[in-house]
Amino acid sequence: MVDRKMTTAVDPLKCTGCGLCIRVCPDRTLSMVGDRAVVTGERCMHCAHCAAVCPADAVHVAGLDNWAQEFETFRFGGDLWLPPGRFDTTKLVSLMRSRRSCRNFLDTPVDTRSLKDLVKIGITAPSGTNSQKWTFTILPDRPIVLRLGTAIGRFFERLNRIAGNPLLRGGLRLLGRSQLDDYYREHFDSVRDALVEWKTGGIDRLFHGATAAILVGSEPGASCPMEDALLATQNILLGAHSMGLGTCLVGFAVAAMQKNASIKASLDIPPDEPVYSVIALGHPDETYLRQAGRKKPLVRWVN
Ligand SMILES: Cc1cc2nc3c(=O)[nH]c(=O)nc-3n(C[C@H](O)[C@H](O)[C@H](O)COP(=O)(O)O)c2cc1C
Known part of the structure; x- marks a missing residue:
């Protein structure tokens, strides 16, 4: 389900390319581009598992509070x-x-x-x-x-x-x-x-x-x-x-x-x-x- 008010973003400066966010994503929203995780998928259920698992605190889901x-x-x-x-x-x-x-x-x-x-x-x-x-x-x-x-x-x-x-x-x-x-x-x-x-x-x-x-x-x-x-x-x-x-x-x-x-x-x-x-x-x-x-x-x- 696409919620226009919410966005998931990866900070390329913080991302270490460990791939953990990709592994836990249920919607295949993220993938590895080069040595960084990037939001490439259209679908995102904004479960924020990616943000919760990231050791570098590089992922942010806007719209949650x-x-x-x-x-x-x-x-x-x-x-x-x-x-x-x-x-x-x-x-x-x-x-x-x-x-x-x-x-x-x-x-x-x-x-x-x-x-x-x-x-x-x-x-x-x-x-x-x-x-x-x-x-x-x-x-x-x-x-x-x-x-x-x-x-x-x-x-x-x-x-x-x-x-x-x-x-x-x-x-x-x-x-x-x-x-x-x-x-x-x-x-x-x-x-x-x-x-x-x-x-x-x-x-x-x-x-x-x-x-x-x-x-x-x-x-x-x-x-x-x-x-x-x-x-x-x-x-x-x-x-x-x-x-x-x-x-x-x-x-x-x-x-x-x-x-x-x-x-x-x-x-x-x-x-x-x-x-x-x-x-x-x-x-x-x-x-x-x-x-x-x-x-x-x-x-x-x-x-
Ligand atoms: C879907 C549902 C509806 C219920 N409706 C009532 C009710 O209308 N009045 C009431 O006194 N108890 C109601 N109960 C409580 C049950 O009687 C109670 O859960 C059951 O006897 C087990 O007791 P316990 O909740 O103390 O474990 C309801 C329980 C459920 C799950």
Whole structure:
């Protein structure tokens, strides 16, 4: 993908001709001309691997900036690269295994600086053809989370009215459309109960009382928009856990926004920008004593 605002350039005075930049380039953008690396290719995904690998600091990718490297809630030890094997795997796995979906949040607001840092943590993820077209819609306080929750609640109220009608379900079944049947079987009762609890007791079974949320989507034009958004999402979940924040993915919110564009519009999200994850965020009001187990997955070895 050609991005006209970005350019990759090699400084011929600094280049030593070691060829490392050519070796790591996924787009064959660079080649050796004489004894120097030169940008000869038309295509460049601006992944900046060439700049990151150059021992002479001779390659520069214009258009990238240091924004993503400047964190507000913790000191980031500069631009050092951690080689493979240099991080304690026990610590990494402990972090991953200790993250839990939080269903009880305190009223305490989330520091907006943490929300900004979480976006920067999110975008350390890989993205298909390095498109980086992910979008982050931040709901920084409880009233805005509640506004979204109310809109989603209305959506599910309507859906339950439709799905609760046996004639409608039967008619659609005859037409070979089983989605309403599936919804009725799997979600109708729990959604009905959650709506009642919300209306009678103010119990928030959707966002669990979260005081902030981050919605991760993608602008049009990404080659793998869903994968990009979900990889960034997982980084945010882990980053939040390390920062002392609880998170919970809200699949019901994603489903409602996919079906009803006006919910997205109410948050100024354009219709052509799908939302792939909704992350409820806040200070957790629950403490686990041990890690949660996992089922054994199907693992297939092919020899
Ligand atoms: C795509 C997706 C959607 C989810 N949606 C919801 C949801 O709407 N409400 C909720 O309470 N938890 C939701 N979860 C959380 C899962 O229930 C949770 O990840 C699972 O039980 C494992 O627990 P853990 O996250 O603590 O490891 C969702 C998780 C994923 C991956």
